[in-house]
Every structure is written in C-alpha cells, then in structure tokens.
Amino acid sequence: MGGLHLDLQVLLVQVVISLSAPVLAAVVPILRGVRVTVREAISEHGLGKGHFGHSLVDRVIVALRHVIPIGRPLQISLRNTFRRKARLLLTLITLSLASTIFISIFSIRASLQQTLDDALTYFDYDVQVIFDRSYRTARIQGQVMGLPGVEEVETWGFGTARRVRPDGTESDNIIVYAPRPDSTMLNPILVSGRWLQPGDANAVVINTDVLGTEEDIQVGDTITLKVDGKERTWVVVGIVRGVLTGANAFVNFDYFGQVTNAIDRAQVSLVRLDDRSPENQKVMGERIENLYRRSGFRVQQMQTIGQLRATISTVFDVIILFLLAMAVLLGVVGGLGLMGTMSINVLERTREIGVMRAIGASNNAILRIVLTEGVIIGLISWMVGGLLALPASRILTMTVGMALLRAAPTYIFSTGGAILWLVIVLLLAGVASFLPARRASQLTVREVLSYE
Template sequence: MLALAGAIFISGLNTSAGIEAIPDTLAAEQRWDVEVALDAPVSATRLESVVARIPHVTHVETWTSEPAALQSSGQVDVTTTYPDQGHGSLNVTTVPETSSVFVPPPVLEGRWLRSDDTNAMVLPQMMKNLLQGRRVGEATIQLAVGGKRTTWRVVGIVEELFAPTCPCVSRAGFDQVTGRTGQANIIRIVTDSHDAQTRMALGQMVRQTLTNAAIKVRYVRPLDWLTAVSTGHLSVLVVVFLLMASVMGVVGLIGLGSTMSTNVLERTREFGVMRAIGAPASIVRRVVVAEGVFTAALSCVVAVVVALLLTRVMDVGLGNLFLGAPLPFRFSTSALLVWAVAIVLGAILTTLAPGLSNSQRGGEKEEFFL
C-alpha cells in the first residue's frame, strides 16, 4: 500500500512537472506578448501603422485566421463549437513567410509550408486521423473556408501541444481561396518589457486605440493567459492524483502500525529475552521503530521504480487524450524527497506506540526470567 501510494504521489508530481514544462515550450514557439483578434478583416498596413504608435510596442505582425468546416460528400457542412467560440472550433491560419513571433513546431511527418505553396496545408497531430491512413504529401482534405468549398493537399503533420496554430496555409494559398489580399484579423504584438503587468496594460491600450479607430475588437489575450490555460487543463487531474496518494499513504501508515503491533505481540518472548539479558527498553523500542522505518524506506525504493513506469503511462495517456501528443517527461526529485521524509516520519510515529507497549511487556518478561 505504501509503495503504491508513493508511486502515485511521485508520478503525479512528475506529471505536474511535465505540465509546467509546457509554458516553456509555448514561450519558445510563441514569441509574442499580446494577441488581438478582430471581428472582421482590416487592411494589414493600416493595423500595423495604428498599433505601432502605441507606447511599449516594439514589433507588430498581422495574421489571418478564418473559420472552417470539414466537408463530406453528400452531407451538410456544420461547424460546431462551445459557447466560448474557441473550444471545438476549427480555423485555418495563414503564417507570414518571415514571421519573427512564431517558430514552426516540430514536423512529425512531411514538411513545413513554402512560399510557393498555393493549395498546401499543414495539420496538427490531433487531426492526423482525417488522413484515414493515406500518406502525407498525397492525401487531400476538403474544408469549407469563408463559405467556399476548398481542397487542400496535406504536406505535413506538426506537433502542437497547446494553443494550436494549425491547420496552416500559406498567404498565397489563402488569398487565392478567399480573394482577399493584404487584409488581416489577428495582430500579434511584442513589447519592450516581457512581463505580465506590461502585457495587461498594453492590451488595454491596444483595445482602446483600435476602438477609437473604428476597428471592432473580438478579444485581447496576453501570452500569460495562454500559459495559464495550458497548465489549468491538466492541473485538476494532478490534484486528484495527489489527494488519492495522500489518502492511500495514511491508510498504508495505519496498516503499518497495525502490522507492527501484531508483530510485537508475536515476538513478546523474544523481546523479553532481550530485556532479561540486559537490553534496555530504549534499545527494544529502537528495534521496533527501525523495522518500521526500514519497511517505509523499502516502499520508497519500490515506489520510485513503479513511478517511472506510471509517469510514462500518465504522460502518454493524458497527453494524447487532451493534447494529441505525450507530455514532456520530467522526474521530480523534490517529490521523492517529500514523500520519503513524510513516510519515514509517519513510520516512526505509527511504530512508536507498539514500541512503547513492547518495552512495558518486556519489563514484565524480565521479572519473570529473573
């Protein structure tokens, strides 16, 4: 019981460390501070000129994202989403050829977009099942983009954990499909100070500036919001694992104390002999407590071995379930130290009572032998 509880506790904090590594991955790929979405496309040149004049803005990039719906022959195309208009939605995004605020994610299959691609698309790993076993580079996917039926050739599959940018297409391909040139509805801004307060203040200024320019803003999101969402999705599950481990640990310690009490009763004659030949009561108590501590320490060793396997299972299972890719594997040394200290102290406390009662019975045996 102690080993299993320890394995769940350590693997839970290992998974938590893997979740905490996701913002670092996002910061490496998403090099912007504030993202602004508009209700309707506006001239990219105008947006850049308006936003660039705002204090603390060092760089501005304009993107385009268009809602899309999967198409099936002979069926009505329906786009579904949750009330927040984010979860469950599907958007096609154009990536600037020389973007400095976005690093293309790792390519799992195929390649990334090229400037001369006109009907090419890159999908995230979560949409790979749409290929239905067809090879990347040859498979096609049909989407309704801007109310128009379109066919794209899938040239790559990329790994995106949270805040997926893809499905991605080139600017030339998007302009060809929509007939819009030089327009954008997404603004990504870089500030001169990459801290949460500056991002929040800048977001408010950008919203007010765009509103004054008669440009309707749909939302303003700092990068901190993105990282909070990415960790918040899975943190609740980690808390559940830790609570489960804590309850099992308490039950295990109670079981250890009960086992040691039974063990002391069965070894009364042995301890009586030890007292009779001169062993003080403190030595006998130490023997009982030491056996309990050894049991707890041994459970920690077993817990580490099981935790390594369980962490891998949790990383793959939770990652594929929520992200479509395994979580980064991390081992939390602090989790092992915290659990080992807690279990050893708990073992000392739970075996101290049987040790004390044994010393009293040992004294009675001593009198008998004398």
C-alpha cells in the same frame, strides 16, 4: 453542473468489493492456519520457526555487520524487519504502489508543464488581438508600432473552416491562422511533415487537436475545407503538436487572402513586447486593446500568452490533483497497513521484548528498535517504488499526453517528486510506528511474564 447523481452501478461495484475483498484477503491465512498440525503447533520455535539466517536475505543482513559498523539496536531492527517476509511483502506492496504513483504523478506534471512550455514557444508573441473583420495590414501595424514597450508587430489572416468529409458530413469548426511563411512569431513543433514555405498555395498545416475528430487525416492527404461558405481542396503538408488550444490549421497569408477576397488585409494583430513578463503582458494588452478600440477597430478578443498559459495549466492541474488524491489515499492505506504490521510484530515479540528489558534494555532503546524497523520498511518501499516509477511514469505520461494532446509529450522524470515522497514516507513510517513502539517501550517485565 448537472447536479449530484448517485450511480447505482458504481454503488453496486463498491458493495461487491467491500464484501469480497476481506474474504479474499483472509482465504490464504485461514487455509494456512487450519492446516497446522498439533505436532507443528507444539514444536513452534517462535518467530520464523527458528529458521532466521538460513535464507539469502537473512545471510546478507547478518553479513552487513562485518562490512558496515552497525550497532546492536540497528542489527535487531534489521533482523526483525525481515523475520516475517510474507507480511513484509504485503506491507511493501501498498507503500511501494503509493511511492510509484506519487513519483509518477509529479513526473507527469513536470512533463506536461515542459510540454506546455515547448508548445507555447511556437506562439512567440505576447499579446494577440482578434478583430471582428479584416483591416489593412499597414493600418493595424501602424496603430501600435510606435507604442513604448512594443518590440515587433505582425498581422495574420484569421477565420474558421469546416472539413467536408468524404461521406459529405462536416467537422466541427477549425480555427484557421494565416501567417506569412517567414513569420518570426512562430516556432512550430512538427510531429510530421513540414512547415509552410514561400510560394505555397493550397498547403495547410494542422495541429494534433484536429486529429481528435478527424483521425483519418495524414500528411500528404488532400482534404476539402469549407471557408466562407466555399469549398476548396487543400494538401496537408505537416502536422504540429497542439496544446489544448483547440483545432487549428495554418495556411499561407497571401493565398488565404485570395480565398477570402481580403488581399493584404488581416484580422489578427500579434505584438511582441520588450518586457515579456505576465504582469506587463496584461497591462500592455489592455492598453493596446483600448488603443485599437479608440481608433475605430472592432475588437473581438484580446488575449495574452500569460493568460493562455494559466488557462491550460488549470486544465493540467485538475488532472494532477485528481491523480495526487489517489496517491495520498494509497499512502494513508499504506500507513495504516504499516501500523497494523508493526502492532502485530510487537505483539508477537512480547516475550522477546521482556527478555531485553530483563537484561537492561531501556525504554528509549526499545522505542528506537521498533521505530527504526518501521523507517526501514518505509525506506525500502521508497526504493522499490522509485525503481518502478522509472518505467511507470514514462508510460503514464505518454498515456495522459496522448489523451490530452494527441501527441507524445516531452518526458521528464521528477527528481523533486522522488525526494519529496522520501520525506513523506519516512514521516509516515515514523508516525505509523510510533504507537506500537511506545506500547513496546512501556511493557514491564511483570507484564511479559504474565503474557500468554
């Protein structure tokens, strides 16, 4: 909203990275290349320096053909995949990181959505109407209780408060709800402490959003709240999990009426419907709002749980889309890296491909060998990324949840995200390997014999 602004510091960091990253990436290959002696260069045995089959990984690959019936093309693809292990490792790092982040992001999304569902269950109503001032509870309930489709109506006290800190400063506004302790429209998710009980006087339960600015508050503390311009002390008996609804405090209905001089009067009407679908919530919400207005009530706001869920989901989706864009960029970089790796592999095996062509290998056989090699790399990166995503997704979910909700979210590992990335990475590997594979399949014996 403030307009486009170019951050010179960020630009400087990008310039430094873009100039230093290629140099740093080239240091090891350059040092390794200049250290090759003339004798080693003359006695070069080809790919792997003639040592394939000596390492544990190589022996496992060779032994697979005795355990699983593997055709000759697949054997060649497996062997070629692990010939250049250092190059394979570099390619796998990027693709595996993309796999880890992609799966973790879907796990974060699933966890946040489940956390949202869990958190909104403690608001177990469908329509909330807030008035400009308090009215008699019997009058509020009587207006809509007989309306077709209405199952139950509750009335709560409502107001705003500010915490007066020990140093005399005041906090931002805290929305105060005053339900009855036996309310059926609340299923609070307690982080610590307890919920309100009948007979509670100056007991208060806060949500975790309050802790965003008032981090020093703990269960058992006595705090000062300024309500209607009057300061009163309250005892924090519990903390419930918030879900981006702002700083909320819950107090006993009867005691709040004494504090605000509004005995048996309420400012919030909560309605539970027979049909609890978002579409019906919207229709009935507008009908209830109009009914109150026609009856002389000064309505400040009407909101349905469906609208609240959509609003909070939008906030979550912005974060998820941003993280998903990072995963897509990593996937693209990984795909380009895989394409470069496959191109170099084909170039290094030009004579080998020529020998296979000379003894009768068809174009399709060569094409399948190279494509299978790329798909194997993609499959390995998915397996490695999936294993890394198990702890990474939990850590990232906890980090995002604590930043947004000030409480530990409900964690869910996204199996669907892992399956979706498997499909994507296999397609990505196939596309990245196609051009090198097509080039390899079109090599003629004459081209190979003249290759230097």
